[in-house]
Amino acid sequence: MHSITLLFASLLALEATLALPVQETSSSDNPPLRGSPDLTGYAPTSDLSTPSSEFDYKLVPGQKDDANDGYYLDFSNVDAPQPIRGSKGGSDPGPRNPLLDKQNSDKLAPPGTDHGGVINAQWPMGLSHSKLGLDGAGWSRQENTKVMPDAKKMAGVDMRLEPHAYRELHWHVASEWALLLNGSARIQALNEDGQTFVDDVRAGDVWFFPRGVPHSIQALDDGVEFMLVFDDGDFSEDNTFLASEIFAHNPKEVLAKDLGVSIDAFKDIPSGELFIFPGTPAPKNIQEQNVTNSAGIIPKKVTYSFHWSEQPAHEVAGGSVKILDPVTFPIAADFSAALVTVKPGAMREIHWHPTSDEWTFFIQGQARATLFTPPSSANTFDYRAGDVAYFPQSNSHYVENVGEEDVIFLEVLLADHFSDVALGQWIATTPKQIVMDTLHLSSATLDAISKEKQYVVQGKSPQAPGNGTAS
Ligand SMILES: *[C@@H]1O[C@H](CO)[C@@H](O)[C@H](O)[C@H]1NC(C)=O
Ligand SMILES: *[C@@H]1O[C@H](CO)[C@@H](O)[C@H](O)[C@H]1NC(C)=O
Ligand SMILES: *[C@@H]1O[C@H](CO)[C@@H](O)[C@H](O)[C@H]1NC(C)=O
Numbered sequence: 001m002h003s004i005t006l007l008f009a010s011l012l013a014l015e016a017t018l019a020l021p022v023q024e025t026s027s028s029d030n031p032p033l034r035g036s037p038d039l040t041g042y043a044p045t046s047d048l049s050t051p052s053s054e055f056d057y058k059l060v061p062g063q064k065d066d067a068n069d070g071y072y073l074d075f076s077n078v079d080a081p082q083p084i085r086g087s088k089g090g091s092d093p094g095p096r097n098p099l100l101d102k103q104n105s106d107k108l109a110p111p112g113t114d115h116g117g118v119i120n121a122q123w124p125m126g127l128s129h130s131k132l133g134l135d136g137a138g139w140s141r142q143e144n145t146k147v148m149p150d151a152k153k154m155a156g157v158d159m160r161l162e163p164h165a166y167r168e169l170h171w172h173v174a175s176e177w178a179l180l181l182n183g184s185a186r187i188q189a190l191n192e193d194g195q196t197f198v199d200d201v202r203a204g205d206v207w208f209f210p211r212g213v214p215h216s217i218q219a220l221d222d223g224v225e226f227m228l229v230f231d232d233g234d235f236s237e238d239n240t241f242l243a244s245e246i247f248a249h250n251p252k253e254v255l256a257k258d259l260g261v262s263i264d265a266f267k268d269i270p271s272g273e274l275f276i277f278p279g280t281p282a283p284k285n286i287q288e289q290n291v292t293n294s295a296g297i298i299p300k301k302v303t304y305s306f307h308w309s310e311q312p313a314h315e316v317a318g319g320s321v322k323i324l325d326p327v328t329f330p331i332a333a334d335f336s337a338a339l340v341t342v343k344p345g346a347m348r349e350i351h352w353h354p355t356s357d358e359w360t361f362f363i364q365g366q367a368r369a370t371l372f373t374p375p376s377s378a379n380t381f382d383y384r385a386g387d388v389a390y391f392p393q394s395n396s397h398y399v400e401n402v403g404e405e406d407v408i409f410l411e412v413l414l415a416d417h418f419s420d421v422a423l424g425q426w427i428a429t430t431p432k433q434i435v436m437d438t439l440h441l442s443s444a445t446l447d448a449i450s451k452e453k454q455y456v457v458q459g460k461s462p463q464a465p466g467n468g469t470a471s
Contacts, residue, residue, distance in 0.1 A: 055093050057082050062464025067112025070380075072368060072402045072462035073105040085109040106368050106380035114370070116377035118395075119150035121369070123388040125158050131237065133276025137165035138219075140276065143388045145233045151390040153414055154359035155235040157228040158386075159276075161185070161219035166279045169243035171214040174230040177335040178207045179308075179410055181363065183224035186282045186289065189215035189304055194295035197304050200286055204309025206324060208332035214241075215304075218282050227361050229412045231334060244270040302331045313339070318346025318456035319406065325418045336418035340399070342367070342407040345459045348399035350423040353391075356413035360389040363410060366403030368462075372396045383409075396423065402462045422453045 057080045062071035067086030075081035081101045083089045089109060101108050128141035144155035155174075158181075161167060184202035191197070191213055200220065201207060209215045217224070247255065247269045256263040283289060290297075298304065306329045313320035325336035336356070340348055342365075362383050370380040373395050382402070383389055389409075391397045401407040413419075427435055428449040435446060 055080075055091075057091060059084060061466070063109065065464050065466070069464070070111025070113055071464040072400070073109055074402075074463055075102040075105045075108070078102070081105065081108055083108050086112060088112065103384065104382045106382050111370070111380055114378050114380055116379075118371045118373045118377045118379045119390070119392065120148055121371045121379070121390050122381045122383060123148045123151075123390075124384070125156075125386045125388065131275070133161075133165065134274065135278050136162060137278045138162050138167075138223075138276040140237055142235075142237050144235055146236075148233075148388070148390055150392070151357075151359065151388075152233040153231065153357045154390075154412060155230045155233050156359065156361060156388055157230070157235075157237050158225070159228065160225045161217065161223060161276060162278070163219055163221055163223045164279045164281045165219050165223070166274075166277055167217040168274045168277065169214060169216040170240045171209075171212055172230070172235070172240045173211055174232040174235045175211045175332075175334070176207075176209045177229045177231075177332055177337070177412065178226045179229075179337075179339075179361075180205050180207075181225045181227055183222045184220040185224040185226070186218045186220060186286065187215060187305065188289065189213050189298075191298055194293055195298040196290075196292055196295075197298045198286060198290050199303070199305045201305050201307070202309060206306045206308045206329070206332075206337075207304050208306075208329070208335065209304055210331070213304075214243075218279055220282060227410070229335070229359055229361075231414055242273050242275065244272065244274045248272060304331060308339075313341065316455045317458040318348075318454075319343050321455045323418045326416050333416060334414050336413045336415045338411045338418055340407075340409055340411060340456065342399060342401040342409075342456050343458070344401050344404055344406070345461050346401055347457050347459050349454045349457050350396055350398040351420040352394045352396045353413055353415070353420050354394055355419060356415040357393050358389075358391040358397075359412045360391070360399075361410045361412075362387045362389070363408040365401060365405050365407030367399050367407045367409070368402050369397050369399050400459075400462050420453075422455075424449050424457075425451060425453050 058078045059082065060073050060075060060078060063073055063084055065071060065086060067088055079098065080096070081098070082091050084091070123143045125141055125143060128143060128147065130139045130141045132139050138159065138161040140157055140159040142155065142157040143151070145151060159167065180201055180203045182203050184200060186198065186200050187207050188196070188198040189209055247266070248271055252263050252266045255266055306324060308322070308324055311322055313322045319341040321338055321340050323336070323338050326333050342348055362385050364385050367383045368380055369383065369389060370378055371391055372378045373392070381389065399407065399409065428446065428451040432443060432446050435441060436443065
């Protein structure tokens with residue numbers, strides 16, 4: 001009783017200390033936590049009309065041009081880029097994160113044609129939390145609806161396996177389509193008919209594992225990095241069915257009965273997930289890992305790999321395109337992809353995909369894109385290698401190279417063939433009179449537009465031709 005009373009007494013004393021009047025003088029020079037009540041409104045203590053604090057900033061070419069011209073503003077060489085475009089905006093004395101402002105000029109100083117708000121169509125994998133593999137064996141990081149809430153149909157995982165490392169045997173509810181970005185790997189799987197699959201794939205190749213099909217991936221001598229795309233925006237790599245976990249979470253008595261072996265056989269099984277871990281080098285001769293049963297191998301026509309690296313790209317004016325869809329890779333019945341190269345200044349033309357959202361990954365270079373969503377919302381995003389983009393079904397977009405090297409990116413659709421509608425082809429093939437009445441374009445302008453799909457149009461620099469910096 002006595003000690004409880006004491007405790008109460010000391011709590012009361014503590015409360016009294018915390019409630020001390022704020023103007024109470026402190027014993028040292030250190031000002032108290034709270035200021036004087038005299039600082040409340042109506043009584044400024046000093047003259048506010050001191051000389052304005054000037055700060056230095058530089059505008060870049062194009063920044064004072066008509067905002068609707070919307071030239072790309074290259075902020076990479078200015079210390080304090082400003083949210084000014086044409087006659088709009090104003091200076092920003094800070095605070096700021098200059099690295100983000102320099103990389104995202106179309107966010108800081110949007111083209112005048114941007115309006116309202118669209119979905120967040122950008123996720124840099126560099127902002128994703130890495131999941132590190134065991135014993136230096138690799139890592140992975142993902143994009144899903146946690147970070148891009150409107151990217152509902154597809155999610156992506158970027159994964160690295162050091163030489164000979166494994167992505168553990170597993171399966172998942174979603175289907176998995178993958179592009180190898182670097183190095184090479186051996187992949188293997190079993191389908192529900194008991195047919196087996198094993199293959200070696202390298203940078204530029206693609207694999208596909210249907211939902212529920214258990215598979216594994218092992219890096220060959222040069223290690224491997226790949227981008228996985230799943231047909232479910234909520235997919236998380238943390239929720240896959242791992243071999244280690246299914247063994248760890250069934251009674252050993254049951255495992256022994258199931259596999260017809262002694263219970264002692266399971267004394268060394270891992271107690272939890274391995275996920276990414278070092279391995280014994282895969283035998284050079286793939287035949288040593290070509291395990292079959294009475295069902296045989298998965299027929300070539302419907303195997304799980306496509307040696308896309310060996311398909312030459314189709315050349316177009318501003319770059320090149322190659323398409324992989326069920327027409328040539330039937331097992332991936334819902335996945336259609338294009339690998340697009342856009343030369344400096346060139347642009348993947350304005351287009352939309354009538355049947356699917358688009359999930360995109362930037363592999364190289366620097367680009368921007370405007371996502372237009374009806375009735376009148378449009379936002380421009382700046383992308384770099386390592387970024388994911390997402391464009392909802394039938395929403396128009398382009399991809400303009402704004403850097404000095406080729407832009408390379410992957411477009412993935414959930415569709416039974418790759419398709420798009422190009423703005424240019426649409427306008428050029430609509431009877432002239434209709435377009436002239438609607439858009440007030442001249443006959444000569446319409447004659448200049450190609451009736452053919454361009455995919456990637458050639459172009460000059462995306463930056464303003466003049467200096468455009470006059471104030
Ligand atoms: C893999 O990455 C390394 C390091 O960036 C690079 O030197 C090599 O050329 C890449 N290989 C492929 C096939 O892209
Ligand atoms: C595996 O063996 C089968 C014959 O059983 C053969 O048809 C198939 O090509 C082999 N796979 C590989 C990757 O060599
Ligand atoms: C930039 O353009 C303005 C007029 O548009 C011109 O007066 C000025 O001299 C130009 N500056 C440079 C550095 O070319």
